[in-house]
Amino acid sequence: MFNRYISTAFAASMAVIGATGAASAETDMPFALDWKFEGPAAPYFLAVDSGLFADADLSVEISEGKGSLDAIPKVATGAYPVGFADINSLMRFIDQNPGAPVTAVMMVYDKPPFAVVGRKSLGIETPKDLEGKVLGAPPPDGAWAQFPIFAAENDLDMDAITVEPVGFPTREPMLAQEEVDAVTGFSFSSTLNLKRLGVAEDDLSVILMADNGVELYGNAVIVNTDFASENPEAVTAFLGAIAGGWKAAIADPEAAIEALLERNPAADAELETERLQMAIDDNVLTDYVAENGIGGVDADRMAAAIEQTKSVYEFTSEPDASLYFDDSYLPGADARMLK
Known part of the structure; x- marks a missing residue:
């Protein structure tokens, strides 16, 4: 059951979350990444440095991760209110931990890498x-x-x-x-x-x-659903800033990499610029995203992805797409267009 994932981090994080309610002028939203501070993380740092989070009254500290599954238990326990993780692994986590307060709210890698x-x-x-x-x-x-x-x-x-x-x-x-x-x-x-x-x-x-036949989605922004239900406007504002960070990075990759280098001075600027551009071209700015904006999913494709997962993984309960992705926190399409 999900209780085995509860740790002291939960109590501490809930205290932080509780202190950032409507009475506070600024909401703390630490963000757990999937991986190291490399090119594909640059849009989030650009969003910080350009004031997109601050303008939305959000205080966002970004932490690196140890793999695309890493952020799921962090967010599920409440240690972080938001994170970045593989939605397919999220499906399995929720199936194995019924009632875990975590779901995806914004698709970023429309074509998984x-x-x-x-x-x-x-x-x-x-x-x-x-x-x-x-x-x-x-x-x-x-x-x-x-x-x-x-x-x-x-x-x-x-x-x-x-x-x-x-x-x-x-x-x-x-x-x-x-x-x-x-x-x-x-x-x-x-x-x-x-x-x-x-x-x-x-x-x-x-x-x-x-x-080569895999119809899955990739990494998405995930949220602790208890936090989201108490702070819906903050979550929507956070997602709007994420979209703005990607839009700015697409327009000016060099500025995004400069923001990255502030956090990872040892990074190779040329290599990380190339890495960021690969992520943009191959995974983020797909034809679907160019037409519909970043963040959403196609219901038919999501259903196909679930069926494909069922072919190799035995769900303990009938899979339910609404448990894995909730688009109700997304800002309007105009705010999510990347060009």
Whole structure:
């Protein structure tokens, strides 16, 4: 049950949340990211530095994460009111923890960056090439979590693939050193990390799961539903600022990276600019988002994603899309247009 996730962090965070009610001029909304301070996080820092959160009477401190599943229990326990996480993993968490006060409220990666990244020199160019090879996969990785769907859609023999559990810090170095033949990860993370490690770009094969039968959505802003019900206007304002941050980053990626470098001075500006642009082009500014604005989901596609998840995961209760995504906190479409 969900109670096993309750910790002292819950009591402390509820005290913070309770102190930021209507009587307060500013609402504290610490934001738990999925990953390190890299290019795709830059729009959130640009939103901070350009005053988008402050203008909405929000105080937002951004914390890095340890994978695309990491923020889910943080938000569910109330340690953070908002976070950024893989919606597919959120479905499973809610199924395994009925009543957990957490849901997604804004889709950001309309096309998920889940990928298998391999090296052509090691014989990896198509999904079938993984058979007979060694695949490095971090257990908390969002792409690895969806690999069974990818494998089923591409008729892969899992018994013919040697899966090597690896840590996030060692994932790309192991591929660079040819200790594994391919890895699971986010396309913009693994690809550029490997380039930084000296692997030639023309030796890399990036197999996007979304281009190979996987119909899922990707990472979304998630919220503690107890917090949201008590602070609906703050949540809507937060999402509006998130949309504004992405719009500003698309218009001026260099400014976004400058905001990132303020928090991560050791980052390579050129590489992180490329990483941000990959996320924009491949995952955020899709045709659907260009037409409808960032944040929403298509009901039919969401239903298809749930059905696809059911093909590899046995839900304990009948899945209900309304438990996983709530669009009622989104600002109007005009406020979410990115161009």
